[in-house]
Amino acid sequence: MTACAQRRAVWLSAAIVAALAGTAAPALAVTPEERLEICKEASTRYKELYGKEMSEEPVQVIAMYKYTFCPTKLQVKKGSKVRFINLDKRTTHSYWFRDAGRPESERYFGGEGSEMTMDLPEGSHTYLCGPHYEREGMIGSIEVVP
Numbered sequence: 001m002t003a004c005a006q007r008r009a010v011w012l013s014a015a016i017v018a019a020l021a022g023t024a025a026p027a028l029a030v031t032p033e034e035r036l037e038i039c040k041e042a043s044t045r046y047k048e049l050y051g052k053e054m055s056e057e058p059v060q061v062i063a064m065y066k067y068t069f070c071p072t073k074l075q076v077k078k079g080s081k082v083r084f085i086n087l088d089k090r091t092t093h094s095y096w097f098r099d100a101g102r103p104e105s106e107r108y109f110g111g112e113g114s115e116m117t118m119d120l121p122e123g124s125h126t127y128l129c130g131p132h133y134e135r136e137g138m139i140g141s142i143e144v145v146p
């Protein structure tokens, strides 16, 4: 290989690495800033669908929307109920307290969800969306307090 061809080969591989990095980053995970925007959208959508704010419900509500749990972090009293609801139209979601040894919930279609009584031990618990925790980083956190 001539020196010129060698330089060109190095340049080409650097260009490929840069191109891959550029396209791979946004597909891998949603940034925290994007999640805030998504959760604002989820609040608006909830109000359109149900005629009230999520915070006006008698139980704490966690929306599953655009690969995000909203709110992503929540404090919950031990023994109280939390309602998970999917606000997407075409994507199914679940919630899964895997590290606490619980089974995954059903995979809910848009408008579906279920309530969970927070019977987990006091402290912080991470939970996952079964289909989306790996690639989209759809992970939430609940702190159980007395």
Ligand SMILES: [Cu+2]
Pocket: 064, 067, 092, 093, 094, 129, 130, 131, 132, 138
């Ligand atoms: Cu999901």
